[in-house]
Amino acid sequence: MTVLNEEQQALRDAVRELADDKIAPRAAAIDQTGEFPWDVVELLARQDILALPFPQQYGGLGGDMISTLLVIEELSRVDATCGLIPAVQELGSLPLLHGGTDEQKQRWVPDLAAGKVLSAFALTEAGAGSDAANARTKATRDGDDWVINGEKRFISQGDVAGLVAVFAVTDTSPEVVKAHRHMTCFYLEKGTPGFTSPRVEHKMGIRGSTTAELAFADARVPDANRVGEIGDGWGLAMKTFERSRPGIGAQAVGIAQGATDVATRYASERKQFGKPIGAHQMIGAMLADMATRTEAARQLLWAAAERIEAGDPHAARWASMCKLFAGDTAMAVTIDAVQILGGYGYTTEYPVERMMRDAKITQLYEGTQQIQRLIIARDLLASL
Amino acid sequence: MNIVVLLKAVPVVGTERLDSGLLTDRSVQLEANGNDEYLLEKALKLTETHGGETIILTVGPAGSTEPIRKALAMGAARAVHVADDAIRGSDMRATLEVLAAALRKMQPWDLVFAGADTSDGQGGVLGAALAVRLRLPYLSYASEIEPTDAGVRIHRINLTGYDILEAPTPAVVMGTQLLGAPRYPSLRGIMQARSKPVEAWSLADLDLAPAAVGGGAATTKTLDSAKPPERAGATFVREAPDEAVAKVLEFLAGRRLI
Numbered sequence: 106m107t108v109l110n111e112e113q114q115a116l117r118d119a120v121r122e123l124a125d126d127k128i129a130p131r132a133a134a135i136d137q138t139g140e141f142p143w144d145v146v147e148l149l150a151r152q153d154i155l156a157l158p159f160p161q162q163y164g165g166l167g168g169d170m171i172s173t174l175l176v177i178e179e180l181s182r183v184d185a186t187c188g189l190i191p192a193v194q195e196l197g198s199l200p201l202l203h204g205g206t207d208e209q210k211q212r213w214v215p216d217l218a219a220g221k222v223l224s225a226f227a228l229t230e231a232g233a234g235s236d237a238a239n240a241r242t243k244a245t246r247d248g249d250d251w252v253i254n255g256e257k258r259f260i261s262q263g264d265v266a267g268l269v270a271v272f273a274v275t276d277t278s279p280e281v282v283k284a285h286r287h288m289t290c291f292y293l294e295k296g297t298p299g300f301t302s303p304r305v306e307h308k309m310g311i312r313g314s315t316t317a318e319l320a321f322a323d324a325r326v327p328d329a330n331r332v333g334e335i336g337d338g339w340g341l342a343m344k345t346f347e348r349s350r351p352g353i354g355a356q357a358v359g360i361a362q363g364a365t366d367v368a369t370r371y372a373s374e375r376k377q378f379g380k381p382i383g384a385h386q387m388i389g390a391m392l393a394d395m396a397t398r399t400e401a402a403r404q405l406l407w408a409a410a411e412r413i414e415a416g417d418p419h420a421a422r423w424a425s426m427c428k429l430f431a432g433d434t435a436m437a438v439t440i441d442a443v444q445i446l447g448g449y450g451y452t453t454e455y456p457v458e459r460m461m462r463d464a465k466i467t468q469l470y471e472g473t474q475q476i477q478r479l480i481i482a483r484d485l486l487a488s489l
Numbered sequence: 490m491n492i493v494v495l496l497k498a499v500p501v502v503g504t505e506r507l508d509s510g511l512l513t514d515r516s517v518q519l520e521a522n523g524n525d526e527y528l529l530e531k532a533l534k535l536t537e538t539h540g541g542e543t544i545i546l547t548v549g550p551a552g553s554t555e556p557i558r559k560a561l562a563m564g565a566a567r568a569v570h571v572a573d574d575a576i577r578g579s580d581m582r583a584t585l586e587v588l589a590a591a592l593r594k595m596q597p598w599d600l601v602f603a604g605a606d607t608s609d610g611q612g613g614v615l616g617a618a619l620a621v622r623l624r625l626p627y628l629s630y631a632s633e634i635e636p637t638d639a640g641v642r643i644h645r646i647n648l649t650g651y652d653i654l655e656a657p658t659p660a661v662v663m664g665t666q667l668l669g670a671p672r673y674p675s676l677r678g679i680m681q682a683r684s685k686p687v688e689a690w691s692l693a694d695l696d697l698a699p700a701a702v703g704g705g706a707a708t709t710k711t712l713d714s715a716k717p718p719e720r721a722g723a724t725f726v727r728e729a730p731d732e733a734v735a736k737v738l739e740f741l742a743g744r745r746l747i
Contacts, residue, residue: 115558115679123673153676166677176676374727449729 107407132184135313150220163214174355181359185463186313192352197224204333225266244273263317264302288338299324310462357431364442425477432467498553524604526671561682562674578704616663626656632667
């Protein structure tokens with residue numbers, strides 16, 4: 106079992122207090138209006154929360170992985186939309202951190218760490234979701250530039266980001282595609298001619314977090330915006346997921362903890378048949394299971410983070426396992442929370458219906474649960 | 490300008506209890522006294538704007554470390570933590586001796602900031618008593634604090650507006666919550682706080698004899714402690730919001746109050 110060190114506990118406590126005081130009172134309105142919470146971005150930037158995972162030499166705090174997961178969990182406990190902001194900031198930046206040159210990092214990371222610029226990660230396309238390697242967005246070399254054409258879909262914060270990691274096909278020859286060397290990563294700045302965000306999705310949950318469609322019509326970027334070598338794109342994306350999937354796991358654990366907290370308090374106050382409903386065994390058992398599952402998901406998450414950070418050869422499997430288990434936990438726990446609150450839980454008067462809608466996304470994005478199982482199974486079989 | 494902020498670590502509000510000796514049980518989790526944090530915030534703003542250091546002075550048990558770390562995370566440069574088993578049981582007069590000795594040792598500084606009172610002791614006299622003991626000007630109930638060329642100027646709310654008072658430094662200033670809400674520590678602040686110096690002083694470091702402080706030296710004594718009698722007839726409404734509103738309305742209507 107992982108025990109948090111003093112600094113991790115202090116970071117967690119500080120973010121918990123901030124989330125309770127400043128974000129929890131905003132959560133219902135963010136969900137209702139579906140407006141991206143720029144005020145929360147400012148708050149997270151001011152408190153250096155966005156800077157946490159970035160290296161110190163580029164203006165970040167150089168925080169360890171568990172610290173970043175704690176921050177995402179504590180924010181997601183009160184609002185999954187806000188918890189996603191630091192998660193996506195890291196997601197969109199990871200290809201740069203993994204594959205960028207020192208010059209590229211000097212150019213972009215300080216603003217990302219300071220929260221002056223938001224980032225996004227654009228891999229998915231309308232016809233290439235789980236089968237992301239089948240993407241069609243193309244980048245063609247033209248002198249010192251690259252010209253990008255195509256569309257991306259379901260890009261978290263794609264329209265509000267100032268810097269987007271775009272994965273485009275640079276080689277279609279069958280043997281290159283087969284070797285997964287057909288994609289290259291480019292960083293596009295907002296305002297690049299030909300790069301637009303034509304629409305955002307209307308969603309079931311995380312409604313304040315914008316999910317955008319991105320369009321590229323002869324969008325031109327200099328070769329200096331290419332991150333990693335030509336053909337490195339797929340590898341960079343997969344390496345990114347090893348670090349970003351636990352972030353979604355942390356979001357899921359946060360949602361589950363938030364729902365467990367609300368349901369526990371409600372069960373201690375709501376009386377039926379002359380006693381608090383939590384004292385009825387059927388409700389008590391549900392609470393016990395919710396708390397147990399949530400803690401198990403959290404411990405798996407921290408165990409995964411320690412292994413991934415230590416460079417475990419099975420990092421991809423660990424990332425998938427913790428995201429899979431936490432996502433399913435968030436879904437199950439929030440469904441039970443609504444059940445415990447009964448009719449009240451089904452109304453917007455209480456936050457659990459929002460938490461239940463928010464939980465669903467953790468089973469879908471950064472690879473569906475089915476894809477996670479596929480990755481885990483493949484790694485198990487390949488390790489024989 | 491160097492400002493020493495007196496910061497007391499008090500039991501988390503709502504968890505206070507007395508031990509068998511009728512002393513505040515400080516083995517529970519401690520937090521920074523709320524009224525001290527307004528002064529800390531003001532001190533940080535002043536030293537950020539005008540230069541100098543904000544220095545924390547805490548007299549209290551080992552559990553005071555966490556509130557001290559939080560103050561450092563908020564931006565204080567360093568801290569002095571006076572802890573000694575012999576201090577336990579000190580009344581306000583005995584505490585005054587420790588604080589005065591520590592402040593003398595910490596010289597030079599320009600200002601000492603004190604909160605209006607503490608959530609556990611509630612005496613509200615230490616700021617004034619320190620000024621007398623150290624023979625310094627005392628400015629109380631400050632709603633605004635600003636430096637002048639040769640000293641310090643404060644605002645104090647009166648019936649029609651506010652008074653403006655000035656004193657030369659060094660001086661002791663007691664302030665109110667009108668100074669502004671304390672900031673949340675940033676993550677950078679929390680990480681930097683780990684490497685900021687916290688000096689641990691005992692009574693010996695202050696040339697104070699154990700007999701001069703603690704319960705034995707106290708000139709006042711808590712004889713008894715009692716809870717106020719429970720008021721009869723209170724109605725608790727614990728239902729969910731809709732039901733609760735209906736119940737409150739019914740209660741008021743039944744007494745022809747609405």
